[in-house]
Amino acid sequence: MSRSRIAPGSTIGVLGGGQLGRMFAMAARRLGYRVHTLAPEHDTPTGQIADVEIVAPYDDLDQVRAFARAVDVVTFEFENVPAAAVAAAAEEALVRPNGAALEVAQHRIREKRFLASHGLPVAAYCEVHSEADLLEGVARIGRPAVLKTAALGYDGKGQVALGPDTDPVAAWEQLGRAECVLESFIDLAREISVIGARGVDGSTSFFEPFDNTHRHHILDVTLAPADIPANVAFDAIEVTREVLEGLDYVGILCIEFFVAKDGRLLVNELAPRPHNSGHLTFDACRTSQFEQQVRAICGYPLGATDLLQPAAMVNLLGDLWANGEPNWAAALAMPDVKLHLYGKTSARPGRKMGHLTVMAPTAAQARDRALAARELLLSRAPTR
Ligand SMILES: Nc1ncnc2c1ncn2[C@@H]1O[C@H](COP(=O)(O)OP(=O)(O)OP(=O)(O)O)[C@@H](O)[C@H]1O
Ligand SMILES: [Mg+2]
Known part of the structure; x- marks a missing residue:
């Protein structure tokens, strides 16, 4: 052992x-x-x-x-x-990663405490264990704010927005009065993520930040490289390095960041595993996030993370199946489109069924091609 x-x-x-x-x-x-x-x-x-x-x-x-x-x-x-x-x-x-790291990342209160104790930037927040905490928190943080369950949230589930007229107690009831964090709602310029790896020997390696756009709280499009100032990219990678070291982490970790309109870089949350925003690394980077995870947990040197060409990834949700099987042939007729499907047999709305990756001379061109390919999935097959 x-x-x-x-x-x-x-x-x-x-x-x-x-x-x-x-x-x-x-x-x-x-x-x-x-x-x-x-x-x-x-x-x-x-x-x-x-x-x-x-x-x-x-x-x-x-x-x-x-x-x-x-x-x-x-x-x-x-x-x-x-x-x-x-x-x-x-x-x-x-x-690998160790259980303590997992416990931090799977619980928003432990996660916020960890980040705050390491001096890492997060949105103003408070812990909600009781109605008194909630009301004090709303008074301190102000509105708009977001109430999020501490455990078991994903794809925006377990969150309620608190607008100027929302009754905070009713919002908390909606979440079953579960332990929560209340955090300030950030006016976002964009959302980025950094995927980092740390090996058994403590070596680290990072993918340059990805630019993420969400729809209905679910990741929709990722672009690489992200169109952000070099200092923001540098800071995001340094925060990720501190988290990997602070957790004595071995493996792949993703940090989702907010870039606020006022320029602040804030940690949104940690994912102690490969991440949807890193799916494009499979086609577009010298080493994929998945291979990096294998190298890290097996004690081998980490691979080079450079982006081979600007790229875009678009998610394929179950909604695309609403009128039957998507038109694979139409999208695959674009020869630069890489189709990934996850082998799921039932296509429920909002369920992640697959993704498309496209590489192009610029990230914007890659995005346009990927979105066009996804549109084609909805086209009717030509009648013979
Ligand atoms: N404080 C906030 N200010 C502004 N937008 C927010 C805030 N919190 C969450 N959001 C928006 O909601 C999205 C989902 O939030 P978050 O990442 O906390 O949830 P999640 O359910 O854990 O999602 P997942 O685990 O699938 O990434 C964010 O990516 C962001 O777009
Ligand atoms: Mg998230």
């Missing part, structure tokens, strides 16, 4: 079964590793690529232990794995 280098031919265990695990498993397999996955569902995007798919709830600790016993290192593609499952896995195998 004290070995730091896990050689190709060894087995990597992935907790979680989604598309992040799928693309990680593809990268791991290319490097000659075997992959096991554990998730509560059968035939998951990760399970379709893995050598072994174990179907078990994360709180079935005996199954988690058995899963960990059969692998050389355990990692995650999903951060909401219960702490007890991570601890059970750690009894049997190396777990």
Whole structure:
């Protein structure tokens, strides 16, 4: 268990079964590793690529232990794995990133405390454990503000905006009076993300920031490079480095940042895993975020992260299936379009089903091509 280098031919265990695990498993397999996955569902995007798919709830600790016993290192593609499952896995195998880092990143109150204690910039916020906290917080922070559940939020779920006329208590009721953070609503110039990796030897490596546009709180388009001043990119990477070091992190971590209209760079949240905004690294960077995760957790040197050409990624949500199967042939008729699908069989609205990546001489051109390709998915197949 004290070995730091896990050689190709060894087995990597992935907790979680989604598309992040799928693309990680593809990268791991290319490097000659075997992959096991554990998730509560059968035939998951990760399970379709893995050598072994174990179907078990994360709180079935005996199954988690058995899963960990059969692998050389355990990692995650999903951060909401219960702490007890991570601890059970750690009894049997190396777990990278470590459970403490995961606990910080999966809980907004712990995350804010960690960031604030390291002097890292966050929006004004307060912890909400009671109605009194909430009312004091609204008085201190002002409006507009956003109330977010401390645990288990994703894609904007578990959030309520507090406008000038919102009753804060009613908003909190909507979130089931769960533990929350209340944070100031930031007037955004843009949103960026930095994906960094830290190896077993403490070495670090970063992708240049990505520019992210959300729709209905879900990532819609990522562009690389981000059109931001060099000092903002530098600061975002330095913040990411401090977080990796502060968490004694091994693996890939993404930080989502706000760039406020007044110029401030603020940390929004941490993702202790590969990230949707890094999907374009698969096609457009010398080393993908997924390969970097393999290198980091297996104790190998990190790969070069340079962008080979400006690129854009657009997400394909289940909504595209509303009128039947998308017109793949029409989009693929654009020969520069890279189509990635996650093997999900039911296309619910808002569900991430796949993405498209396009590279071009500029990020704006790549975006226009990618958006055009996504439009073509909705076109009717020509009738014969
Ligand atoms: N304080 C804020 N000020 C302005 N916009 C915000 C604020 N908080 C959240 N948003 C908007 O809502 C989006 C989702 O918020 P956040 O990242 O906190 O949620 P999430 O549900 O954890 O999403 P995910 O984990 O899928 O990224 C942000 O990317 C941003 O566009
Ligand atoms: Mg987010």
